[in-house]
Amino acid sequence: MKITGVRTHILEAALSQSFGSSRAWYDTRAAMLVEIETDQGIVGWGECYGPARMTAAVVDGVVPWLIGKDPLFTESLWQLIYAGLRDHGQKGVVIQGLSGIDIALWDIKGKHFGVPVQQLLGGAQRPELIAYATGLLRRKADDPMRYLGEEAAGYVAEGFSAVKLKIGFGVEEDAAATRAVREAIGPTVKLMVDANQAYDSVAAIRLGRMIEQHDISWFEEPVPPEDIAGYRAVKAALSIPIAGGECEFTRFGFRDLFVSRALDIAQPDTCAAGGLSECKKIADMAEAFGVRYNPHVWGTGIAIAASLQLLAVLPPHTPLSLTAVAPMLEFDRTEYPIRQAILTAPLEHTRGIVPVPAGPGLGIEIDRKALARFAAQ
Numbered sequence: 001m002k003i004t005g006v007r008t009h010i011l012e013a014a015l016s017q018s019f020g021s022s023r024a025w026y027d028t029r030a031a032m033l034v035e036i037e038t039d040q041g042i043v044g045w046g047e048c049y050g051p052a053r054m055t056a057a058v059v060d061g062v063v064p065w066l067i068g069k070d071p072l073f074t075e076s077l078w079q080l081i082y083a084g085l086r087d088h089g090q091k092g093v094v095i096q097g098l099s100g101i102d103i104a105l106w107d108i109k110g111k112h113f114g115v116p117v118q119q120l121l122g123g124a125q126r127p128e129l130i131a132y133a134t135g136l137l138r139r140k141a142d143d144p145m146r147y148l149g150e151e152a153a154g155y156v157a158e159g160f161s162a163v164k165l166k167i168g169f170g171v172e173e174d175a176a177a178t179r180a181v182r183e184a185i186g187p188t189v190k191l192m193v194d195a196n197q198a199y200d201s202v203a204a205i206r207l208g209r210m211i212e213q214h215d216i217s218w219f220e221e222p223v224p225p226e227d228i229a230g231y232r233a234v235k236a237a238l239s240i241p242i243a244g245g246e247c248e249f250t251r252f253g254f255r256d257l258f259v260s261r262a263l264d265i266a267q268p269d270t271c272a273a274g275g276l277s278e279c280k281k282i283a284d285m286a287e288a289f290g291v292r293y294n295p296h297v298w299g300t301g302i303a304i305a306a307s308l309q310l311l312a313v314l315p316p317h318t319p320l321s322l323t324a325v326a327p328m329l330e331f332d333r334t335e336y337p338i339r340q341a342i343l344t345a346p347l348e349h350t351r352g353i354v355p356v357p358a359g360p361g362l363g364i365e366i367d368r369k370a371l372a373r374f375a376a377q
Contacts, residue, residue, distance in 0.1 A: 231244060
């Protein structure tokens with residue numbers, strides 16, 4: 001089998017209402033999908049996390065390296081691209097572009113052998129994943145102490161057993177928002193907070209001490225990703241587990257985080273950190289260092305499917321036992337018109353549980369009419 005074509009699809013959709021995290025307000029959302037064609041008629045799909053036009057340029061730039069190659073050689077093709085661009089992109093958009101290519105190659109491999117990717121990665125340990133609801137971002141109107149609690153209670157009513165609150169809007173306001181959400185969801189639902197790199201270690205520690213009483217399951221990205229010493233300081237000062245890594249890349253970047261003991265929970269994005277090939281290695285390394293692995297997922301149904309295929313095969317966080325703790329799937333509940341529309345059958349939850357697709361490859365089919373509808377101008 002040979003690769004005969006590689007196409008990039010830049011998609012964009014306007015939001016009905018702007019939302020904000022600690023770093024920016026958003027009124028549109030975009031996606032960049034990778035389509036790889038073969039001479040046997042098998043087509044694979046991948047997705048790149050990151051700025052869509054920049055990751056598309058990366059993928060388009062390496063197309064000549066892929067044409068004529070055997071798509072089943074996922075490891076050698078990963079090494080070919082990484083080595084070819086090592087001088088210019090050990091992190092960032094180059095690796096994000098490589099990630100989308102790698103995911104598409106695994107989709108082809110699964111379809112070629114007629115099995116889901118999970119089987120090729122070693123076999124599933126679980127047929128479904130507990131999902132946590134990511135939402136609880138800011139709006140430009142109304143009182144956040146009211147609408148955040150209402151939104152969180154709505155997720156619990158849907159059946160989610162864990163929710164994640166976006167913070168990073170000032171220590172006192174974050175502490176108040178955390179208290180409001182905890183009161184809204186009750187004492188048994190897991191609550192995580194995500195600062196999106198909003199603080200230095202001094203402020204993060206102060207905030208962490210103010211919210212420890214609310215039984216926080218993890219404090220995500222308390223400081224910028226470059227500040228490994230800051231991560232270590234926050235981790236040492238708080239009883240709350242510290243999570244991060246959505247802005248880290250490849251096993252080499254995560255090696256430094258693990259050796260530094262900077263994290264309790266690693267969060268590589270499968271569509272950014274190097275694809276399925278690399279994220280399986282990162283997960284294996286995390287297990288060796290005793291670090292939990294819960295990936296960042298902020299994309300379309302392709303990103304969800306790829307994350308599910310990998311999560312299905314990972315061991316539990318804790319040693320095998322009757323009460324072993326399994327990894328969780330991040331399930332974005334914010335407005336994103338593209339997310340499920342590109343799939344012929346959406347990947348949805350039932351009472352906070354998401355099944356792992358069992359079809360060949362990623363286990364999904366793409367709706368080409370949706371690609372045309374959301375194509376960026």
